[in-house]
Amino acid sequence: MASLKEVKTKIAGVKKTAQITKAMNMVAAAKLRGAQEKMESFRPYTAKFNDAMSNLSGGANTNAFPLMEERAVKAVELVVVTSDRGLCGSFNANIVKLVMKKIDEYESEGKTVSLVCVGKKGHQLLKKTGKVRKSYRDIMGNFQMFNAREIATDLTQQFLGGNSDKVEIIYGAFQSVARQVPAMSSFLPVQPVEAEENAAPKISGDYIYEPSTEEIMDVLQPLYLNVVIYHAMLEVGACEHAARMTAMDNATSACKDIVANLTVVYNKARQAAVTNELMDIVGGAEALK
């Protein structure tokens, strides 16, 4: 049986760990609130944007725009959006798992795959595949639209230059505080946005366009791509904090279990020690008689 002192130190140590995980849980909760607010304030922007895109792309000829061109797919680029930091359960691992699955799928079809990692964790977990073309690290903590623009511009250049025929984003979709699932959405070529069925009837015919619809689309599409990237980053930001909150909550309760078990061990050891000492004293007293 472990000595009294050893058990005591261990209990103190586990309690300190619990303090840290508890604090991390609260920090994650606060940050999650911030991330959710950011998502909330972004929503009207995306909603309007999708409206306009579906209004405009209704009758558009998909091959008229270089960004919408559907080519025979030889090279696929996957954009992997993960968090910069760990300690958030299996969140990043799940995303990477989906990425690996997709890589296998595409390669078995004879396509080449390259990766662009947004967030440090994705880079760390995927660099051994040797497919990472570019990584954006340490930007998830405080990113803005221009970060998304930089990434989107680079991806667009690759697509237009013929280095990739299809670009997809893999990220974590925020469904609720308790549920984050890896998700995939297409990026390039730009898919025509379908209007929702219960959306208001299109009035695009009555609009005055300046310049022409085609030229507007030319300007709008790159902006739309920024929006898609930014959105994925926002979702991952919220997911990261939610996942960390859950992970730290689990860690804290695990610590409490360990402390409870150790306390039992400690008390048993203490009682055994007291009994031993008593026996010694009684034995000594008997011997003196």
Add this chain to the structure above:
Amino acid sequence: MGQQIRLEVVTPTGAKVNEDVDIVNAPGFGGDFGVLANHAPFLSTIKIGTLTYENGNKRESLMVSGGFCEVSNNKITFLVESAEKGSEINVERAMRAKERAEKRLAQAAHQAEDFNRKRAEIALQRALVRLKVAKKI
């Protein structure tokens, strides 16, 4: 007071402006344009530039960059990547951005790479508009 039009400026970080105004002047793709109440439905892309609006004798300027605007039902909605009032602009940062862009532009002049020059030009434009709007207050 005559009729007014509802002005909404929406950016990725939330709505910036939401109020009734007399007139809106915006940097459209083909040049600046003004919108008064009951304008016909209209859709235009927006360049980097200054958006001004008047409400009574109050006059406000915003720096806007990249996006589009939609007019319908006596409402004008701007969807832009960023919109900043003069008081919100970080003049020092804009100055630095301007210098950086100028330097890059000077370097790019010797190179044939079109893309970098374009980026520097856009950055310079943004910085200049920011400075212009900031001085108006």
